[in-house]
Amino acid sequence: MRSPDLSILEQFRRNFVALVSLVIAVTSLSYTSWRNEQTEENRNYRVAAFETLLKLGELQQLVFHRHYDQELDKGNPRAGWAYVLTIRDLSMLLPTPVPESTKELTDTWGYHWQGLGSNQDSADAITQAIDNSRNNTLALLQSLN
Numbered sequence: 001m002r003s004p005d006l007s008i009l010e011q012f013r014r015n016f017v018a019l020v021s022l023v024i025a026v027t028s029l030s031y032t033s034w035r036n037e038q039t040e041e042n043r044n045y046r047v048a049a050f051e052t053l054l055k056l057g058e059l060q061q062l063v064f065h066r067h068y069d070q071e072l073d074k075g076n077p078r079a080g081w082a083y084v085l086t087i088r089d090l091s092m093l094l095p096t097p098v099p100e101s102t103k104e105l106t107d108t109w110g111y112h113w114q115g116l117g118s119n120q121d122s123a124d125a126i127t128q129a130i131d132n133s134r135n136n137t138l139a140l141l142q143s144l145n
Helices: 004-014 016-068 077-091 098-115 120-143
Strands: none
Touching: 004 016, 016 077, 016 098, 016 120, 077 098, 077 120, 098 120
16 A cells, blocks of 8 residues: 555656646746736836827927917917826826926926016926926836836
8 A cells, every 4th residue: 555645746746747837837827917917008108108298399389489489379378288287197197207297397387377478487497397297208218118
């Protein structure tokens, strides 16, 4: 009569290849699932970041039209608010420091938009906030794998 330990050891030897295959399959499935999640997260970040960059460019153009060209139709502050709020909303989908820099942009716009066209400090503050948001968004894009 065989001892139970020997029986288990013998079963392990007979099924070693199957057990190793099972471990490899579970490990591969886990890695693939994790990689797919990372890829989807990066894809979402990229889309939100590109949209943010486009809106930042449009806001910058609005500032130029309003402040430097004195074109009220192309530099309408209400349109600026729409850009700023859209940028803020898009940035909530992104990791730090992008949301913080767009919060700063929102605050800066709220404080300085009325000075566009007449106050250089207002234009400089808004432009600096736009540049800060742009730089943080670009840094995020460069960090994605």
